[in-house]
Amino acid sequence: MSAALSAAHGPSGPSGAVTGGDLRLENLTKHFGSFAAVDDVSLTVPQGSFFALLGASGCGKTTTLRMVSGLEDPTRGRIFLGETEVTDLKPYRRPVNTVFQNYALFPHLDIFENVAFGLRRRGVKDVKGPVERMLDLVELGHLARRKPAQLSGGQQQRVAVARALINQPQVLLLDEPLGALDLKLRRQMQIELKRIQTEVGLTFVHVTHDQEEAMTMADTIAVMNAGRIEQLGSPAELYENPVSTFVANFLGQSNLIAGTVEGKDGDVVVVDAQGQRLTLPAKRSRIDSGRIIAGVRPEKVHLARSEAEIPAGHNVLTGGVVSDASFIGVSTQYLVKMPWGAEAGCGEVAVFEQNTGREIQRPGTPVLLHWDPTQTFGLDGAQDIDAGSGIDDEATA
Structure with a gap:
């Protein structure tokens, strides 16, 4: 634990009852009338980890966070911090603090006093040392006497984090904390928050609709859909081995093709995929008979003008015609129209080709598509092949 945190107050949380451990949710459920906002969610957030709840508007992620903080009461289920159940504790008795998207700083107080507020409220007399160490942690010591309105959005967000951390919570909850920032500043703050979390060693639970944000920051991601956890794992595991079409489409971009084993x-x-033979490792397939959906990420796929360019053993799709080519600097992003209908999955296959100096293929060019078979994954063909692809990922709720 950092010196800034340990100096704030003793090893227990504000209630004095909880001293550490994992955050556990057991069969957590929240109904609003007949609508199940959170539906029987069970998960464990390891102590000291950076955990993300990722999903679109209305998926239940914010409601889950509010139940952990005590701002919403579960319809049923239990919440534990370590071995202590906190399901029925009032919010102020839980060793949990929340950082919101709108910062919620006191405009009439300077930065020093904003950070010191929690300590003064608890009757701590000597706040100077802890506040200065906390401001140093978020690299804002030189701005201690400025008012919030004199800071940038990113600086205000760091003040909000410092104000929450100085209370030495066992868990820090972050509710869309970067949603109000522009793209460049958001990416800077992703790195900054991860640095702070690593340094203080506390459990961070981060709610976001932004896939890149979750993958950049989190050790573990829970993808939520319709009140349930669709898949839980490391960013690499979820990206490389999605368990459903929803995860494959929502987390990044996937080419999904309907076929038969x-x-x-x-x-x-x-696999017979629209008359073309594909292979994939059995360990990466969720099904070994009947209808299947074969998937491959766009950056794994390559373009070729002739079969002579294709390495032996690669999966190959023939009959493609470039329909769009967008040069974005680090890569060229292609759409290749295939000779089958959209009902088979991707009527157009996306290809992200790194900028290695190769000639850009213009729209109308006939091409072959190929990739290493080990980069293919297989999903149950009974699923909706478009699940997760039409979600508005700019939603903030």
């Missing part, structure tokens, strides 16, 4: 050849699943 033809059989298994050792550790390889063989």
Whole structure:
């Protein structure tokens, strides 16, 4: 634990009852009338980790956070911090603090007094040392006597984090904390928040609709959909091995093609995808018979003008025609129209090709698509192939 935190007050939280441990949710449920905003969610957030609840507006992530903070009462289920149940504790008795999107700073107080507020409220006499150390942690010591209105959005957000951390919560909840910032500043703050979390070693639970934000910052991500956890794991695990079409489409971008399993050849699943033969590792397939959805991420796919350019053993799709080419500097992003309808999945395959100096293929150019079969994943073909793809990821609720 950092010196700034340990100096704020003793090892227990504000209630004096909880001294550490994982955050656990057991069968947590919240109904608003007949609507289940959160539906039987169980998960464990390891102590000291950076955990993200990721999902679109209305998926239940903010309601989950509000139940952890005590601002909403569960319809049923239990919440534990370590071995202590806090389900029925009042918000002020939980060793939990929340940082909101709108910062909620006191405009009439300077930065020093904003950060000191929690300590003074608890009757701490000597606040100078803890506040100065906390401002140093967020790299704002030189601005201690300025008012919030004199700071940038990113600086105000760091003040809000410092004000929450000085109370030495066991868990820091972040509710869309970067949503009000512009893109460049948001990316800077992603790195800054991760640095702060690593330095103080506290549990951060971060609610966001921004996939890139979650993947940049979190050790573990829970993807929420319709009040339930669709998949939980590390950013790499979720990205490389989605368990559903919703996760594949919502977390990044995927090319999904409907097909049928033809059989298994050792550790390889063989698929007929719209008359074209694809293979994938059995360990990356959620199904080994019947209807299947074969998926591959755009950056894994390559363009070729002839079969001679394609390495032996690669999966190949023929009959493609470039329909769009967008040069964005680090890569060229292509859309390639395929000779099958949209009902088969991607009527257009996305290809992100790194800028290595290759000639850009113009719209109307016939091409072959190919990729390493080990980069293919297989999903249950009974799912909605478009699930998660039409969600407005700019929603903030």
